[in-house]
Amino acid sequence: MQDIRDLKPEDFPELLKEITDPPKRLRYEGALPKEDNKLLAVVGARKYSSYGREVCETMISGLADSPVTIVSGLALGIDSIAHRAAIRAGLQTIAIPGSGLDRKVLHPHSHVGLAEEIIENGGGLMSEYDDTMPSGAWAFPRRNRIMAGMCHATLVIEAERKSGTLITSRLATEYNREVGAVPGPVSSPTSDGPHMLIRLGAALVRDSNDILELLGLKRKDEAPTLVDIEELSDEEKIFIKLLETPRSHDELVRQSKLDIGNASAILSLLEIKGLIAEELGEVRKTF
Numbered sequence: 001m002q003d004i005r006d007l008k009p010e011d012f013p014e015l016l017k018e019i020t021d022p023p024k025r026l027r028y029e030g031a032l033p034k035e036d037n038k039l040l041a042v043v044g045a046r047k048y049s050s051y052g053r054e055v056c057e058t059m060i061s062g063l064a065d066s067p068v069t070i071v072s073g074l075a076l077g078i079d080s081i082a083h084r085a086a087i088r089a090g091l092q093t094i095a096i097p098g099s100g101l102d103r104k105v106l107h108p109h110s111h112v113g114l115a116e117e118i119i120e121n122g123g124g125l126m127s128e129y130d131d132t133m134p135s136g137a138w139a140f141p142r143r144n145r146i147m148a149g150m151c152h153a154t155l156v157i158e159a160e161r162k163s164g165t166l167i168t169s170r171l172a173t174e175y176n177r178e179v180g181a182v183p184g185p186v187s188s189p190t191s192d193g194p195h196m197l198i199r200l201g202a203a204l205v206r207d208s209n210d211i212l213e214l215l216g217l218k219r220k221d222e223a224p225t226l227v228d229i230e231e232l233s234d235e236e237k238i239f240i241k242l243l244e245t246p247r248s249h250d251e252l253v254r255q256s257k258l259d260i261g262n263a264s265a266i267l268s269l270l271e272i273k274g275l276i277a278e279e280l281g282e283v284r285k286t287f
Helices: 015-018 051-059 079-086 109-120 139-150 165-174 189-199 208-214 234-240 251-256 260-272
Strands: 005-007 024-031 038-044 066-074 092-095 123-128 153-157 176-179 277-278 282-285
Touching: 015 139, 024 109, 038 051, 038 079, 038 139, 038 165, 051 079, 051 153, 051 208, 066 079, 066 139, 066 165, 079 092, 079 109, 092 109, 109 123, 139 165, 153 165, 153 189, 153 208, 165 176, 165 189, 176 208, 234 251, 234 260, 251 260, 260 277
Parallel strands: 038 066, 038 153, 066 092, 092 123, 153 176
Antiparallel strands: 005 024, 024 123, 277 282
16 A cells, blocks of 8 residues: 555646635545546446446547546446446546545445555545545535546436436536536436436537547547548549649649549548548648
8 A cells, every 4th residue: 555645735636726615635645647638537326237337348448548537436336337447448547535545444445456456557546534534425525526626527427317426517517627428228217317417418428539529639530540442433532542642732633634623622522531631731641
């Protein structure tokens, strides 16, 4: 076990300093959130479905190699699934339990091993409570404001309409943070919370690319990874062949020997398909 230490106010996560009721002190163990990473709070039901588990694991797995730190509450259910999925994906993860950090009181006690694993894998534990403060029902809403306040966005995966999970999303909205929700089967009570959030304006999140967009990062699916040139029209193929070397727009039109209107339309279509891009006055292939 590493030393639990006081975090100086100047070392608090940047966004946490902006909220109306920041913690007066923070106890911390392990590594601080990586400086240039986007912080994503992942919250959800303690009593999750197999769908919720699969969605959580798949979405976080898809964030591998992205500058994202996963923040959650170490709780049973979606929280712990998110922490473990982050570790498997090689992402940093930070846990904020509703208790002190001393292992005798760490809540839930069944996740002491997970807490150790988080630290061993370059993550951290954070709490505003005294190290030996046991958990209590009053502690969780206050813990939730730290999660919502320090993160660039909050993602809700499964929550009943009256779930405490929704406190985090409400606080995130109050703090002017992004909120995303994963839709679920309409027959499931744990879909009620996310569906209500989506109706109220939360971003509908279907996959890891939607999460990247929620965090203001570049989607990974904007350009195709595999291009079947044979499916392109003969005129489109002319430009792809010419672009073995980047060229100016005017030069491309001239060398294609097509009329200007037709050539410009085809170039626009290739750009919409994500096959070409124009940068600094030159058109180039993106694959």
